Amino acid sequence: MSDKSINGRDPITPSKVASYLKAKVSHVVQGDVPPHVFQDRKDSCLSCSFLVVDKADEIGFCGKCGCGRADGARLTNKLKMPKVSCPEGRWQESKGQKA
Ligand code: SF4
Numbered sequence: 001m002s003d004k005s006i007n008g009r010d011p012i013t014p015s016k017v018a019s020y021l022k023a024k025v026s027h028v029v030q031g032d033v034p035p036h037v038f039q040d041r042k043d044s045c046l047s048c049s050f051l052v053v054d055k056a057d058e059i060g061f062c063g064k065c066g067c068g069r070a071d072g073a074r075l076t077n078k079l080k081m082p083k084v085s086c087p088e089g090r091w092q093e094s095k096g097q098k099a
Contacts, residue, residue: 010066019084020072026083030096033082037094041079044090051075064088 032038042059045051050064059075064087067073078084082096 010068016066020067023078023081023084026096027081029098030082031098032080032096033094034097038079041086041091042075044086045075045079048088048090050088062087 033041045059045062048062050062051059052061052063054060054069054074057074057076059079061067061069061073062075062078065073066087067078071077082099083093085091085093
């Protein structure tokens with residue numbers, strides 16, 4: 001059986017919900033990561049074969065993480081969040097500017 005749901009999207013799992021909440025809370029509590037961290041993450045994504053380019057913003061989506069294509073999953077948003085990391089290990093969690 002495929003790990004995709006019948007509508008072709010990755011299924012929402014408890015671990016994905018937990019990761020999303022952890023990322024959102026870290027962003028609310030700690031704020032954006034420092035600009036140099038955002039830029040380093042962005043540079044990694046822009047040179048990555050998993051990047052899904054989207055005309056609506058300057059970066060796009062990660063095709064590896066399984067977060068889908070909602071606005072909250074846009075890399076322009078995700079890369080600012082402290083407690084997120086690249087599923088391929090190309091960049092790690094960081095601290096926000098208010099931490
Ligand atoms: S988060 Fe990681 S795997 Fe996804 S596009 Fe960026 S560098 Fe590639």
